[in-house]
Amino acid sequence: MPTTSSDSQTASTRRTIAVLGNPNVGKTTLFNRIAGIRAKTSNFPGTTQEARVAHVELNASPDDPIESILIDLPGIYSLDLDLSESKICADVLAGTAAPVGEEAHTPDALLVVIDATNLMRNLTIVGESIAKRLPTVVAVNMIDAARRRGIYIDAAKFAECLGCSVVLCSARTGEGVDELTAALSHAKIPDRSAPTDQSGIERWSEDVYALVSMPTEHLADDTLTDRLDRAFTHPVLGMLSFVAIMTGLFWMIFKLASYPMDWIDLWFGAVGSWAGSLIPPGAIHDLMVDGVIAGVGGTVIFLPQICLLFFLLALLEGSGYLARAAFVIDRALRPFGLSGHAFVPLLSSHACAIPGIMAARAIPDKRDRLATILVAPFMSCTARIPVYVLLTTILFPYRPLYQALAFTMCYALGIFAGLFTSLLFRRTILRGKSRPMALELPSYRLPDLKSALLLTFDRGMVFLKKAGTLILAISIVLWWLGAYPHSGPTDAAIELRAQAEALVDPEQAETLLAQADSLDTRNAAANSFLGRIGGTFQPMFAPLGYDRQLTVGVLASFAAREVFVSTMAVQVAGSDDVEDDTVLESIANATNDDGSRIFTYATSWSLLFFYVLASLCLPTLVVTAKEAGGWKWATLQLGWMSLLAYTSALAAYQFIIAAGGS
């Protein structure tokens, strides 16, 4: 009788199967083919390594399903290398580590995935695996590609050499996958062994290779691969194609994401009005509409951009191009003490520094990794975009070309500051040259759409979880600080309302009432906890040209940069339910209590420099502390970025004032 994945079997009867293999052997594609969308990504506790875990039923026969837990381990070349991913794999096989949510015990079976087109090199991990004396199945993947290259592998002889099941398969076409799942349910401990030292295992793999494969030196025609490699890594052509591909990538991210972003915006707007009409006016109403819905909506709006970035990057990685691009970037970054491995982390940081810093896990050298983590938040993330839009619009109203130039300058300034920071740190606290790169260049192929979609889904969920927990909490706290203590109506407002009542013309009366409301809102904002905090810190920001309201905006940005725009909107307009362009205009024209403009030319430039360079993001600092291995790194990042931001903004403001600007 077929069982469902209900609790017909307890966790202890589920078989844990660890999936092991070299990078670029199609291990994850094979895992996804067996597990489908049921997999989730989990971290190993106390480390930055992650694995995909899936609860699946493997059918020994159609009537005999066995509940199993598949763990897709990080791709490694050997279990004995001094790398965190190699150590975690060795710990999982020894039963001393398991992904979060799973019980640590010795796996019940081991699935070793190897590349049929690169058999000899892959035999190292096979030899190391069978020495572990665990029930093992070896999947010889990409058998279709091997056939095309004229490579012949004798599966029966191979199984005889290893003393365990060997299945020839192709994760891409599905060939042999059923046979593989059946073999997994009957996996047995290999009755052969392999040497344990590196030289011994190398000799053993040569012997096995000679027995199971045609010992041919036949070379397939790789003219196209050669040409593409030479073009993509060429000093000029390589850089040009890199710029073209990345421009295309960003164009697609900004262009295609704008539609779903509009829908999300509309949806949250509708939910806000619906909730607003449902809940009676009062504290709960304000908390839900202004705190929860506005706060979460303002973050979730960036979900399409983040998903698109990861999807397109996954496609590029699957195509084989990214490994080539890493070498192009390596040439450009090396003089600044960063390696080509920093490319994906820094590129991802242009969407959000958090996934960027997390992607730095893949950098093998510790100092290279630390330098990348410290530099990543200088890249202009999407949360800065609303602020850039606001400030460039204020600086150059109705001059789109100048706006675009200022926008580009912001991105360039961030990259320049990052490179300068790396150069400085690599000559002081992270002394030493970046480690030269040695990277496998996978074959060019059509990317696997399913794997890319699954990865995108995973990353999107991580981002949504963040929006639903941390950002939600911060939004509520900010709302509370801004809303309390409540202030009563001011004398000036009471007088204005009295005048309005006396007026006959309803239009004039309405104008006076609006003025009275605005006065009350400003007064409430100034007297709220947030307003008082702003007042306390304002003297510190006065040399940069910021008044109390701007100081509040800057301080509120520590929760998330984009909060600046909404905070300013709430403060100056007294209402945040106006259309976007109107909000921008009302902020641009906002005045102080004494009638002077808040956003002068000098202040706007000062703010622009400040927002490009400042570390205004609490979640980024938390992730830096976690990934770099201590709060000292996060403190250093905060201190250094704040210093750079403050001095640059100060210099910009004072220079413009000294030059006679306003």
Place this chain on the structure above:
Amino acid sequence: MTTMPIHNASMPKASRKAVPLTQLSRGQRGRIDCTDAASEDCSMLRAMGLRPDASIQMCRLGEPCIISLTGGCGGGCRIGLAKDIASRVMIHIDE
């Protein structure tokens, strides 16, 4: 710094003298002799397939240097190496 032991250095049809990998010209083939790099780089390269006696072919010279592992994989596996590392990999050129 460690040096990989020379394993069966005198292969037929290969020069006896070991030269840096960067001396291969495009399309030329050779066999790895040893790698003179930091120990962690050395183990990594060996695990990636650049082990003593592995036969390789030069695909691109310069920065990066791209080679393909020709023995045991039909030339399907390509490895990109920064010039720094490539110049430390010693090989015997096939004659």
